[in-house]
Amino acid sequence: MATARRLLEAEGPGAVTMRRIADEMGIRAPSLYKHYPDKRSLEAALKAEGLREFGAALSSALAKAGSPIGAIAGAYRSYALEHPHLYRLTNDDELPRDLLPPGLEESVAAPLIAVFGSRDKTRVAWALAHGLVSLELSRRFPPDADLARVWQAAVRALEAMTTKELGAARRG
Amino acid sequence: MATARRLLEAEGPGAVTMRRIADEMGIRAPSLYKHYPDKRSLEAALKAEGLREFGAALSSALAKAGSPIGAIAGAYRSYALEHPHLYRLTNDDELPRDLLPPGLEESVAAPLIAVFGSRDKTRVAWALAHGLVSLELSRRFPPDADLARVWQAAVRALEAMTTKELGAARRG
């Protein structure tokens, strides 16, 4: 697993093959099947670790935050840019929910829902952050785009969304 | 190209191989290399077509729109859900900018920039829409999430962002 992760982060998903993992460990590929029944289960372990670690990074940014939304956004982007392949594996791919520790997803989401005030708003915030890093990682923005400024605009929009409640409640 | 697109949409990117394309056409794989120098150039043609078509779908939704942002959002989601593999190919993958018709990206973006008022805001809107469909297509939201409501919240946030200008200008 440690080897698989190292390979993934260093060379991308294409490098994570049973043969490469075994090579790096100095053993033969078939030996791996004594530890994992197949490749899918190995990838599932990788995704669970990535999810846990990503959640921890967000929570810890939240803990020392003056302005929570800005802090989460900053931590989200930093983590994704520092671990692009692991980020993609856990947030772009389908999750093997049958092989994941129960409750893991919910435990990652919970602290965020507390910040954004509702599940729906948390999903909007997640989608926005995910969209931004996704497009940045695939270099879909034009090369001259000032992404720091785009993130600032995004954070402002999310802050407006979360504070709007009072006015909306009064109107409703 | 038409065959490649049919394969992509029907069976996903894994089915788009030179062999499958040739099989579907009733010819042999090597014959394809008389029409495209390599696979990358064939994929580039596919991406250009997808980009053009997607842009056209958004523009046409805009043309008959009462509320432009809601209309664009609706068209964005519909297109992505109706052509998931083509959408991913053109919005998730890296673009082969060296093989794309010059000006194509800009011509897709231009009508949107007019709606959202600035490049930065357009990028926020794009990221939000892209994040939402991305997470929906990879089934990353919990199965019981009400995505129609999430999209409504997203559209409200974008509308707030685009109308805020006046107040912000007065303050600034």
Add this chain to the structure above:
DNA sequence: GTCTATAGTGGGATAGAC
């Protein structure tokens, strides 16, 4: 513009000995 033949590379996985 099509064909046959083939090179070269890589992948996941299993059987069975030690």
Add this chain to the structure above:
DNA sequence: GTCTATCCCACTATAGAC
């Protein structure tokens, strides 16, 4: 828990005849 040997699969791409 490791090994060797192996199966079977798939892919991109080229050479050269027609």
